[in-house]
Amino acid sequence: MNGYELKTGLYSPDEVPKEHAKVGLSTHYNNTSIFKEIDEIILDTIAQRMNFTARQVPPTDNQSFGYQLPNGTEKIHAFRTEKISLCATIYRSFLLNAGCPQKLPNTNAERILLSGILLANITLVGLFSGLLYNSFAHDMYYPDIENLRDLDASGLLIALASFSLTDLFDDDGNSTLLRNLRGKLRYGENAVKNAAYYRNGSGFAKENYFPALSEEYVDVDGGPLLHLVKECPGTNVAHRGTFFLAYLLPKDSILQEGINAWIGQLNQAGLTVLWSKQTIQSLTIQNKALNKKNLAEMETSSFVPFNLSDVQSSFYMLLMGLSISAIVFFHEKGWLKARSLSRIERSNSESTR
Numbered sequence: 001m002n003g004y005e006l007k008t009g010l011y012s013p014d015e016v017p018k019e020h021a022k023v024g025l026s027t028h029y030n031n032t033s034i035f036k037e038i039d040e041i042i043l044d045t046i047a048q049r050m051n052f053t054a055r056q057v058p059p060t061d062n063q064s065f066g067y068q069l070p071n072g073t074e075k076i077h078a079f080r081t082e083k084i085s086l087c088a089t090i091y092r093s094f095l096l097n098a099g100c101p102q103k104l105p106n107t108n109a110e111r112i113l114l115s116g117i118l119l120a121n122i123t124l125v126g127l128f129s130g131l132l133y134n135s136f137a138h139d140m141y142y143p144d145i146e147n148l149r150d151l152d153a154s155g156l157l158i159a160l161a162s163f164s165l166t167d168l169f170d171d172d173g174n175s176t177l178l179r180n181l182r183g184k185l186r187y188g189e190n191a192v193k194n195a196a197y198y199r200n201g202s203g204f205a206k207e208n209y210f211p212a213l214s215e216e217y218v219d220v221d222g223g224p225l226l227h228l229v230k231e232c233p234g235t236n237v238a239h240r241g242t243f244f245l246a247y248l249l250p251k252d253s254i255l256q257e258g259i260n261a262w263i264g265q266l267n268q269a270g271l272t273v274l275w276s277k278q279t280i281q282s283l284t285i286q287n288k289a290l291n292k293k294n295l296a297e298m299e300t301s302s303f304v305p306f307n308l309s310d311v312q313s314s315f316y317m318l319l320m321g322l323s324i325s326a327i328v329f330f331h332e333k334g335w336l337k338a339r340s341l342s343r344i345e346r347s348n349s350e351s352t353r
Helices: 017-021 037-050 086-098 108-137 148-154 176-183 191-197 210-216 256-269 271-302 308-333 335-352
Strands: 004-008 052-056 157-160 185-187 201-203
Touching: 037 052, 148 176, 157 191, 176 185, 191 201, 210 271, 256 271, 308 335
Parallel strands: 004 052, 157 185, 157 201
Antiparallel strands: none
């Protein structure tokens, strides 16, 4: 090119126009204070091979990579940020949040494998989430004891409120099940109450009175604490597990004939059964009413109205996140960087003065 003067618009962003203006004409461009490393080597090599002189054009708008001349030249598209549509930005953000934005494989085998892994992952995650939700949403208990064999397998002790009940499992001495149950009999008062609240044992109760007991012994949510085993111990007669109650009198008492006569008449009239049912029904109704009252008082005392102070930590976290996002946005726009550079230039100018 016979040393033709070629104007270039590339320069370092940390150089000021005054320093650029001091650069004069030279056969080769090797000013290391402006161009460094690979830029310096490339420009110097081109200047040597093509035999031209590189003159730097000082910027007038303080842009990092030159400016556009009135004739439309001197604009470098590769170094200018293009505008990105809002829809593309939202779509790319969705891809980054959903997963790694990579292209699908080219072969069908790889696509089938990827689809199978995706479906298996969704199935396993859904199954695990369902089991986890079910374990938290519903209480899980051991299966209820429905027969004497399950009672023996549970290992629970059997409490007796009266010594007269010790022969409940004596109908068959050769039965291993009954022999094991006899070995678990323990005498203790309040057998039903201990079984309900301590939940580490069992006891005997009348089946007719069980509805009243079930309403009396409940948990804090109103659920029953007792469970009735369907199979009942007793003899091998037709009425298995049936016992007779008697009123004890002194031997040869003068009241024996009269009391027996009246008890017989009451039984024949069905009054004993009626009074027993009325008593059990009355106890059941009283226990239900008492439970409802206790639950209502507990709900009233434990009710706490919702307040904004309960979620103030969420607002603090939101404010912190918005503040950090604003700082990052200002930094990407270059506003914080421009202020810092202006402060540095002011400090440098004041120091030179």
